[in-house]
Each structure stands twice: as C-alpha cells, then as structure tokens.
Amino acid sequence: MDHPVLLSPEIITSLIKPRAADSHKGTYGHALLVAGNKGRMGAAVLCAEACLRAGTGLLTVNVPETERGILQTAVPEAMLVFRDDEQLDLEVFSAAGIGPALGTGNGSLELLHYYLKNFNRPLLLDADALNLLAANKDIWQSVPFNTVITPHPKEFDRLFGGSMSSEERMEKAIRLSAEHPWVIVLKGHQTLIAHNGNAYLNTTGNAGLAKGGSGDILSGMITALLAQGYQPFDAAKIGVYLHGLAADIALNHQSMESMLARDVIAEIGHAFKMVLKKY
Known part of the structure; x- marks a missing residue:
C-alpha cells in the first residue's frame, strides 16, 4: 500500500477555483444542511456559519420548527425548512450535509x-448520520457513490470495527475506500482523506481543534465546496486543509486551550487568502 500524499499549500491552491467578477449567488450553488435538534442547535449554527464562510451561494438549513428562532437569529443569511415539511423540492439544492446533532431517535x-x-446530488454524512448507519447497516446500499463521510475514530470504529492503533485505522480507511464508493475523511491529529485506495494526509491544524464544534465546522465547509461544484475528493481535501489552517491562524489571537469553534470560523477567510496568496 502506498503511503498517503502530504497535503501542501500548492496542492490546495491548484484545486481552488477563482471566483469570477461577474458571478452571482446562483453561480456558487445552494447547500442544504440537515442538522440540529432540541437542546443541540449549536452544532447547526456552527455548521451553517462555516458553510456560508466557505463560499456557498445560498444555504438552507433543515431544523425542527420548534428551534427556528435560534437559527434565524444566529445565522440570518441562512434560509430554513422544517423536519416535517413534505413539500420540500430537493431539486433546488446542489449538495447536502446531514448529521451534526441530528439525533438518533x-x-x-x-x-x-x-x-x-x-x-x-453530492452528499456529506457526519456525526449522527454515521451513528445511524453504524446501527442500521442494511441501509448502506442506499448511500450514493462519492458520498463524503467524516467520522472521528470512534465513529469509524462503530462503522467498520475496531482497530489496535491509529496507524491500523488509517490503513483500514485507505483499504475500505477502495471497497466502498465513498470519500472517507478520517478525522484525527492528522486527518486522512481517502478515495478509491488513494489517500492524502493533512498537514494543518492543532490541538485547539480538540473541542466540541470543530467537526461541525468541517462538515459545513466541505458541504459548501460540494455545493460549488467541486468533486467530492477535492472538496474534502480543500475543506480539511483550510479547516486546519484556520485553526492555525486562530492561534494568533487564542491559545490552544482557549480556542473555540467560533474562533476557527472567524479565520476561514484568512485561510482562503493565505492559500490564494492574497494575505
């Protein structure tokens, strides 16, 4: 098995598409996030903010109607639909991210x-969506080709069985990416992105990300990139790299102990500027 390729600024710069001067919001897609639940709306807020910061033209968030005020207040740029809306036209969306704080009941x-x-359309599954898949493997065959899944180590083990070490888990992820038609983003100290047996290892990020909300941000960022038309493997590479880079930039103002997910969101723009050499 070949060793993963280390992600570099040059790789990411080569993948990012410049925004055209004559573009409009429709140029950059319409993302859908299915996230949040009663008492757990922070994940939906963070995911939505990160999705918008990563460039989607439009964003709709599917939330319980009882929690609507939280999203409308915290993220006024996002539109809302509700869990029991049977009239939702899925064709209007360019990509969807499902799972952060969704709940399993x-x-x-x-x-x-x-x-x-x-x-x-392109799809990302995270958090409770992965926990539901782990507990209901009979629906795995319904997961579309090129879906991006973003498990942390425990979620990965629930899906695919335990590993004796992080190295063994990474090797398993690379092998499984050749067996399953998905993009596997195995989150960790050095996040691994694997697809069709090919893998990249991230080189950005720090221990300040070891806090609740970090994964929600990553899901929002990758969903935004999918909505803009990036291929799933490329969207995962760009999202993971910029997510870690934003956390590194946040250390200019925070310590690893004090860093919050919101601090990382605030630096997404600076991360884009850095890789596009506009910093």
Missing part, C-alpha cells in the same frame, strides 16, 4: 433514509 433514521433514497 424521533424519526431520524427515516429522515436519513429518505434523503439517501431521494437526494441525487
């Missing part, structure tokens, strides 16, 4: 299955 499995069967 109260119809969440049926909701996930609905999107797996009916959404035919």
Whole structure:
C-alpha cells in the first residue's frame, strides 16, 4: 500500500477555483444542511456559519420548527425548512450535509433514509448520520457513490470495527475506500482523506481543534465546496486543509486551550487568502 500524499499549500491552491467578477449567488450553488435538534442547535449554527464562510451561494438549513428562532437569529443569511415539511423540492439544492446533532431517535433514521433514497446530488454524512448507519447497516446500499463521510475514530470504529492503533485505522480507511464508493475523511491529529485506495494526509491544524464544534465546522465547509461544484475528493481535501489552517491562524489571537469553534470560523477567510496568496 502506498503511503498517503502530504497535503501542501500548492496542492490546495491548484484545486481552488477563482471566483469570477461577474458571478452571482446562483453561480456558487445552494447547500442544504440537515442538522440540529432540541437542546443541540449549536452544532447547526456552527455548521451553517462555516458553510456560508466557505463560499456557498445560498444555504438552507433543515431544523425542527420548534428551534427556528435560534437559527434565524444566529445565522440570518441562512434560509430554513422544517423536519416535517413534505413539500420540500430537493431539486433546488446542489449538495447536502446531514448529521451534526441530528439525533438518533424521533424519526431520524427515516429522515436519513429518505434523503439517501431521494437526494441525487453530492452528499456529506457526519456525526449522527454515521451513528445511524453504524446501527442500521442494511441501509448502506442506499448511500450514493462519492458520498463524503467524516467520522472521528470512534465513529469509524462503530462503522467498520475496531482497530489496535491509529496507524491500523488509517490503513483500514485507505483499504475500505477502495471497497466502498465513498470519500472517507478520517478525522484525527492528522486527518486522512481517502478515495478509491488513494489517500492524502493533512498537514494543518492543532490541538485547539480538540473541542466540541470543530467537526461541525468541517462538515459545513466541505458541504459548501460540494455545493460549488467541486468533486467530492477535492472538496474534502480543500475543506480539511483550510479547516486546519484556520485553526492555525486562530492561534494568533487564542491559545490552544482557549480556542473555540467560533474562533476557527472567524479565520476561514484568512485561510482562503493565505492559500490564494492574497494575505
């Protein structure tokens, strides 16, 4: 098995598409996030903010109607739809991210299955979407080709079985990426991005990301890139690298102990500027 390629600024710069001067919001896609639940709306807020900062033209967030005020207040740029909306036209969306703080009860499995069967655009699955898949492996065949999955080590082990070490887990992720038609983003100290047996290892980020909310930001960023038309493997590489770079830039103002997910979101723009050499 070949060793993973180390992600570099040059690789990321070569992948990012310049924004045209005559473009408009429709040029950059319409992302859908299915996230949040009662008492757990922070994940949806962070995911939505990161999605917008990573460049999607439009964003709609699917939330419980009882929690609508939180999103409308915290992220006024986002539009909302509600969990029980049966009239939702999925064709208007360019990509979807499903899972952050979704919950694993109260119809969440049926909701996930609905999107797996009916959404035919690029898709990201994270957090509770992965926990639902781990507990209901009979629906794996419904996961579309090129879906991006973003498990942390425990979620990965629930999906694919335990590993004796992080190295063994990474080798397993690379091998499984050749067996399953998905992009696997195995989050960790050095996040691994694997697809079709090929793998990249991230070189940005720090221990300040070892805090709740960091994964929600990454999901929002990758979903935004998918909505803009990036190929899933490229979207994952760009999102992971910029996510870590934003955290590194945040150390200019924070310590690793004090860093919050919101501090990382605030530096996403600086991360883009850095790799585009506009800093």
